[in-house]
Amino acid sequence: MQVTALNNSCAYGQPGIFRGHLHFGNARLSGYSWPLCEVRGTRPGPRLCVSAGVHVNEVSSIEAAVRLQRLFDPETIKGSVSIIPLINQPAMYKYSEYVCPIDDKNINFTFPGKSDGTFSEALCDAIMNEWCAGTDCYVDLHGGDLRENVARFSIFQHTQNAELDALGRRVAMCFDADIVMGLPAAHMEKPGRPPTGFARHGRLALMSEAGSNGLLDEGAICFHVEGVLNIARTLGILDTPVAPFRNARVQCDDYLWVDCPVDGEFHAEVEPGERIKKGQRLGTMRDLFGETLVEIGAPEEGLLLWRITHPSIPKSAPVLAVAVAEKPL
Numbered sequence: 001m002q003v004t005a006l007n008n009s010c011a012y013g014q015p016g017i018f019r020g021h022l023h024f025g026n027a028r029l030s031g032y033s034w035p036l037c038e039v040r041g042t043r044p045g046p047r048l049c050v051s052a053g054v055h056v057n058e059v060s061s062i063e064a065a066v067r068l069q070r071l072f073d074p075e076t077i078k079g080s081v082s083i084i085p086l087i088n089q090p091a092m093y094k095y096s097e098y099v100c101p102i103d104d105k106n107i108n109f110t111f112p113g114k115s116d117g118t119f120s121e122a123l124c125d126a127i128m129n130e131w132c133a134g135t136d137c138y139v140d141l142h143g144g145d146l147r148e149n150v151a152r153f154s155i156f157q158h159t160q161n162a163e164l165d166a167l168g169r170r171v172a173m174c175f176d177a178d179i180v181m182g183l184p185a186a187h188m189e190k191p192g193r194p195p196t197g198f199a200r201h202g203r204l205a206l207m208s209e210a211g212s213n214g215l216l217d218e219g220a221i222c223f224h225v226e227g228v229l230n231i232a233r234t235l236g237i238l239d240t241p242v243a244p245f246r247n248a249r250v251q252c253d254d255y256l257w258v259d260c261p262v263d264g265e266f267h268a269e270v271e272p273g274e275r276i277k278k279g280q281r282l283g284t285m286r287d288l289f290g291e292t293l294v295e296i297g298a299p300e301e302g303l304l305l306w307r308i309t310h311p312s313i314p315k316s317a318p319v320l321a322v323a324v325a326e327k328p329l
């Protein structure tokens with residue numbers, strides 16, 4: 001990868017604050033550059049990479065990645081913190097929901113990607129193997145696309161590697177979340193989110209989710225910012241104390257999507273973060289005469305992770321997701 005520096009930047013790789021643009025080496029990504037802020041301490045230590053804007057309408061997480069750039073001081077940190085605040089550059093100002101407009105792929109489900117694949121696949125490969133090369137932890141911030149409301153949650157990947165599992169859980173617990181989601185190990189069998197793609201190579205990545213409906217929300221912004229600062233404290237980059245937690249951080253180990261059974265208008269009866277019982281009515285689908293077409297029931301006992309907020313939902317599109325709490329041993 002190559003970088004070009006702005007005027008108020010230190011030289012890349014030197015102690016100080018680098019501000020500029022990153023150009024990946026893969027020719028499939030030529031023509032695009034990524035804004036990069038990298039704070040490098042005068043003392044050696046771990047490397048933390050942070051990104052947002054895989055989904056460009058998830059603006060609270062993007063704003064968090066902007067604010068984080070000002071919260072690390074090269075004189076006091078150990079190691080480095082590298083931040084790309086908007087990954088899906090082809091989608092910028094296009095407001096596209098979930099996908100990269102060049103190949104219509106959802107970057108979030110394309111890790112680890114491949115260097116000779118489509119734009120999104122090449123980008124995931126470049127994130128992992130160029131920008132995040134040698135990083136101790138990668139955190140990708142999300143939440144609250146134009147038609148969704150999400151609970152405050154964090155995600156790590158369950159693997160067959162007990163040490164990596166323990167580290168992933170510990171770092172995911174750095175967020176003051178309603179729900180800490182350990183994705184089932186079966187997710188590793190196909191391309192997936194950053195925690196999944198990195199875990200396939202024995203590496204650590206996490207996600208955080210908070211926000212709703214493409215709105216800047218101070219609470220959601222602070223959730224992401226404080227979580228990343230707590231990760232930096234846990235890794236030893238910052239030596240300030242971990243911030244206190246107020247939320248339950250319920251540990252969950254399954255992530256169930258519920259698809260809409262019919263075309264219609266969704267009227268929800270629960271909100272993200274709420275506990276739900278198996279079979280409980282979570283909402284109804286109605287027609288445009290106000291008649292109930294079908295009830296949407298909870299597939300399992302757990303907590304509501306997110307729901308679609310725009311009522312009009314076509315058959316087979318996702319309408320909500322449920323987090324299943326870990327069974328006590």
Ligand SMILES: [Zn+2]
Binds near residue numbers: 054
């Ligand atoms: Zn997202």
